[in-house]
Amino acid sequence: MRIWLDGALRDVDNAHVSVLDHGLTVGDGVxxxxxxERGRAFALTRHLERLTRSARGLxxxxxxxxxxxxxxxxxxxxxxxxQGRLRLTYTGGVAPLGSDRGDAGTTxxxxxxxxxxxxDATAVVTVPWVRNERSAVAGLKTTSxxxxxxxxxxxxxxxxxxxxxxxxxxxxxxxxxxxxxVVIDGELHTPPLSSGCLAGITRAxxxxxxxxxxxxxxxxxxxxxxxxFVTSSLRDAQAVVRIDDRELGRGPGxxxxxxxxxxxxxxxxxxxx
Numbered sequence: 001m002r003i004w005l006d007g008a009l010r011d012v013d014n015a016h017v018s019v020l021d022h023g024l025t026v027g028d029g030v031x032x033x034x035x036x037e038r039g040r041a042f043a044l045t046r047h048l049e050r051l052t053r054s055a056r057g058l059x060x061x062x063x064x065x066x067x068x069x070x071x072x073x074x075x076x077x078x079x080x081x082x083q084g085r086l087r088l089t090y091t092g093g094v095a096p097l098g099s100d101r102g103d104a105g106t107t108x109x110x111x112x113x114x115x116x117x118x119x120d121a122t123a124v125v126t127v128p129w130v131r132n133e134r135s136a137v138a139g140l141k142t143t144s145x146x147x148x149x150x151x152x153x154x155x156x157x158x159x160x161x162x163x164x165x166x167x168x169x170x171x172x173x174x175x176x177x178x179x180x181x182v183v184i185d186g187e188l189h190t191p192p193l194s195s196g197c198l199a200g201i202t203r204a205x206x207x208x209x210x211x212x213x214x215x216x217x218x219x220x221x222x223x224x225x226x227x228x229f230v231t232s233s234l235r236d237a238q239a240v241v242r243i244d245d246r247e248l249g250r251g252p253g254x255x256x257x258x259x260x261x262x263x264x265x266x267x268x269x270x271x272x273x
Contacts, residue, residue, distance in 0.1 A: 002078035004071035004110035009078055012111075021107055023091025026099055027144035029107075030054035030091075035233045036084035036112055039076045040271050042233070044069070046201045047088070050141065053199075055090060057140040061106060063090050071110035085115045085234060089143065118235050120260070121251050123160040123242035124175065126222065127151045131174065133167040133196030141198060148176035160242070162230055166219035167196045175230055179203040181212060181237075183227035183255045189215040202231040202263075205273060209266050210259045222246075227253035237263050 003015040023029030032051050035042040048065050055063055072086060089109040095102030129151055132138060155163040155176070164180055167173045174180055174197035181190045181203075190207070191197050192214040206212055222228065228240040228248060237260045239252035252260060266273065 001111065001113070002075060004075050004108070006108060007067065009074050015109075017107060017109070018094045020094045020097070020102075021091055022093060022095040022101060023089065023107060023143050025095070025097060027142065027146075028058065028060075028092040028095070028099075028101070029089060029143040030058060030060070030141055031143055032088040032141065033233050034072075034086040034088070035115075035236075036076055036081060036086045037271075038082060039080060041072050041076065041086050042267065042271055043201050043205070043273060044072065045272050046204070047233075050199065050201065051088060051090060054140040054142065057137065058092075058142065060090070060092055063106070063108065067108065068110070071108065075110045075112045079112045081112060081114045083115055083117065084112045086110070086112045091143065115234060118238055121239040121241045122162065122230070124162045124164055124228075124230065124240050125155050125158045125160045125244050126219070127154055127163045127165060129165060131165050131167045131196040133169070133173070133194065135196070138196045139193060139198060152176045158244075164222065164230075164243070170219050171195050172217040172219050172221055173197050174200075175232075178230040178232040178235060181206070181229050181231065181259075182217065182221055182225035183253065184221065184225055186226070186255065188212040188255055188259070189217060191215070191217055200231060201233055202236060205266070206231060206237065206259060206263060209262050227256050229256045229259065236260070236267070 001012040005015045032047045091107045093106045094104040151163040162175045173195045179200040239256045
């Protein structure tokens, strides 16, 4: 594997980040995960815009997007994959131990690894932990991801691929690495950004392409929704057929299936929508 690190491609064994990097010591960094297909990154412009928003939200300097684009192109060319996960990581760089930032400059990493197409359907669980919609980092895609690691591990122990979370006031928010959509009375809804959820790229595209509504929803809507699906850059839209012990069917329902069809058609016609 060849990695882009701070301006150049390097062999993975020679791509070293300082043990004093603020992204490592205190999670002071942001990242993006993109779907790569046949050497091209999907929705790259939207991802770079969100990377910049997240960096600004942490108070990091704006990333050099020309360099980020070069990094993406370089690792995709150096690591040919039919379908892959392209990961961009941007951190505060070397700093003193503690929360204060240093003045050594930021760190930029780009890497790609093969991935496989997700199944059309999956199981999810609900967990007792919540998203803090009033957090200083609410809605930012930061490397401070430990709470997601804990919740996702709980999902895996229950035989599921994702965990869904409420926010602090008991409203439906998101998954550990996904947004969530529900069908109520035949209409498609997803929580608003004010819930504390991430402004997902796939979420935004489905809002545009499928006419979903942003709706403040109670967490127990999951107990009565006719259909549920989760979205992310690598899942696209993926039907949920089990929530905890509740079975929702054996495959995508009619609304979910139509969203999946629309997304495949629209995404297939434009690599950078």
